[in-house]
Amino acid sequence: MDITLPSTSSALFNVPKLAEDGSNWITYKERTLTAIGARGLMHYITGCAVRPAPISLPQEDDGTEVTDAEIEAFEKKMDEYYQKDSLVKQQIFSTITDRLLLRVQKLGSGSNVWAEICDIHEGKTELVQIDLRRRLQETRCEENGDVKTHFSEMLQLHVLRP
Structure with a gap:
């Protein structure tokens, strides 16, 4: 092949x-x-x-x-x-x-x-993890918001997590 x-x-x-x-x-x-x-x-x-x-030069x-x-x-x-x-x-x-x-x-x-x-x-990886965890915890579905979109956003944040 x-x-x-x-x-x-x-x-x-x-x-x-x-x-x-x-x-x-x-x-x-x-x-x-x-x-x-x-x-x-x-x-x-x-x-x-x-x-x-x-390359070695010639020796005398x-x-x-x-x-x-x-x-x-x-x-x-x-x-x-x-x-x-x-x-x-x-x-x-x-x-x-x-x-x-x-x-x-x-x-x-x-x-x-x-x-x-x-x-x-x-060294920034730990800070990024903390920030992603914070963003995931703070993500809320708006009153009368689209639940599918909310779950999609949460899933995207979860996938980014190292």
Whole structure:
């Protein structure tokens, strides 16, 4: 069976923007990790991707020289590494606010960027839970209101709960 992956411009990889207040962090995180995993780039976000080791320069006592083929192979590996890491960063950068982008853009690798965004928002998760619980408790059906709509709103708040 032939499994063909969609192109990287596919709507399959579209992830809604992370809210400024991080209120959608839990669903954003899951969608982002799924989109990156679907591209086969998970090791670039976890920090497990290894940058190619540089070519050793010739040693005076060794006498061997680096060949053009070795240089070309090294450059190809470096290009592939940076392209894949940039895909991870592009996926993240296209779904965060400009303010957050300015904060994380200089962190280098995609894994460093993702780790910083996680650090920023993981602590907010408890606050989001408390706020959702409060909103759920305060939700009331208006006098002569539509009960179906009320239950739908309550269900939506319940589903958002982490």
